[in-house]
Amino acid sequence: MTFEKILVTGAxxxxxxxxxxxxxxxxxxxxxxxxDIRLSTADSxxxxxxxxxxxxxxxxxxxxxxxxxxxxxxxLSASGEKNPELAYRVNISGLxxxxxxxxxxxxxxxxxxxxxxxxxxxTPKENVPIETITRPVTMYxxxxxxxxxxxxxxxSRFGLNARGLRFPGLISYKTPPGGGTTDYSVEMIIEAVKxxxxxxxxxxxxxxxxxxxxxxxxxxxxxxxxxDSRLKHRTxxxxxxxxxxxxxxxxxxxxxxxxxxxxxxxxxxxAIADSWPGSLDASAAVQEWDFHPNxxxxxxTMDMISNLRGKQISQTA
Ligand code: NAD
Ligand code: SER
Numbered sequence: 001m002t003f004e005k006i007l008v009t010g011a012x013x014x015x016x017x018x019x020x021x022x023x024x025x026x027x028x029x030x031x032x033x034x035x036d037i038r039l040s041t042a043d044s045x046x047x048x049x050x051x052x053x054x055x056x057x058x059x060x061x062x063x064x065x066x067x068x069x070x071x072x073x074x075x076l077s078a079s080g081e082k083n084p085e086l087a088y089r090v091n092i093s094g095l096x097x098x099x100x101x102x103x104x105x106x107x108x109x110x111x112x113x114x115x116x117x118x119x120x121x122x123t124p125k126e127n128v129p130i131e132t133i134t135r136p137v138t139m140y141x142x143x144x145x146x147x148x149x150x151x152x153x154x155x156s157r158f159g160l161n162a163r164g165l166r167f168p169g170l171i172s173y174k175t176p177p178g179g180g181t182t183d184y185s186v187e188m189i190i191e192a193v194k195x196x197x198x199x200x201x202x203x204x205x206x207x208x209x210x211x212x213x214x215x216x217x218x219x220x221x222x223x224x225x226x227x228d229s230r231l232k233h234r235t236x237x238x239x240x241x242x243x244x245x246x247x248x249x250x251x252x253x254x255x256x257x258x259x260x261x262x263x264x265x266x267x268x269x270x271a272i273a274d275s276w277p278g279s280l281d282a283s284a285a286v287q288e289w290d291f292h293p294n295x296x297x298x299x300x301t302m303d304m305i306s307n308l309r310g311k312q313i314s315q316t317a
Pocket of ligand 1: 013038090094114167170176178179
């Protein structure tokens with residue numbers, strides 16, 4: 001059984017804060033149990049849950065008769081390089097606890113986002129397929145790659161319905177991103193709307209794949225609902241909407257804010273970005289569960305600015 005009681009871990013983060021209302025709209029509010037280590041929301045359904053605490057995970061899964069988990073609790077790439085031990089504990093031990101609890105409680109589906117972080121400097125740069133050289137050089141990437149393998153292991157060895165996809169950088173305006181390398185894209189748009197200039201922590205030509213949040217939410221639901229018999233992959237689908245450099249995003253923003261200025265001051269996150277591909281081959285997601293993103297760079301930028309301004313806008317140039 002799935003989607004009767006849906007636990008979302010890490011629900012207070014960039015994705016979770018939008019996935020919870022999205023799933024609530026689709027399946028009903030009473031079927032969604034948001035949880036996070038931080039209780040930073042007014043949502044009375046929220047459960048405080050540290051995924052590194054195995055007993056606590058069991059308790060929540062049992063108590064709420066959870067049949068589906070969207071496991072979002074994680075430490076992202078830049079935060080993970082600042083605290084690799086924490087990234088290992090949350091991203092690996094936390095996932096292990098969720099898988100073990102899911103097995104014990106016969107949970108029907110565990111969705112775990114992976115990331116472009118699984119790739120490394122030896123990976124080809126363009127149109128990268130799912131199966132390629134990975135060899136990540138960040139703790140985040142190493143934990144994400146292991147998470148993909150763990151998901152496949154729990155499926156083949158124990159029959160657990162573990163699924164996941166490699167998100168590119170996600171752009172959204174409702175909740176700030178939580179310490180990633182692609183966060184510059186969100187920050188740049190927000191600063192422009194505030195009428196400020198922006199000091200970018202990546203070089204102007206660092207091309208990375210990106211996606212707007214509505215497409216990311218849609219992808220999670222589509223993969224969660226995909227027919228099992230169509231899936232040749234399980235935990236490592238590449239997905240992407242568009243690829244962009246900081247300079248190209250700056251240019252796009254300037255169509256709305258012509259005097260907006262960006263200066264480029266690469267920091268430690270540049271090495272992380274340099275290790276990731278510029279574009280992905282996402283054809284398996286199309287073939288196996290019909291994924292088609294809707295938002296281009298232009299549509300994403302316009303929608304972001306429009307929502308941040310709180311009203312519809314028109315271009316000035
Ligand atoms: P986020 O950092 O915004 O949110 C993560 C949440 O996890 C936070 O609310 C945090 O409080 C919570 N958390 C941290 N430690 C915890 C613990 N021990 N127990 C319970 N909760 C804990 O991250 P996000 O962007 O929402 O990412 C969610 C998932 O998507 C992660 O697996 C991430 O790797 C993946 N992903 C995100 C992006 C992106 O651009 N946002 C891209 C690729 C993959
Ligand atoms: N946006 C994420 C990060 O930069 C990619 O997984 O960490």
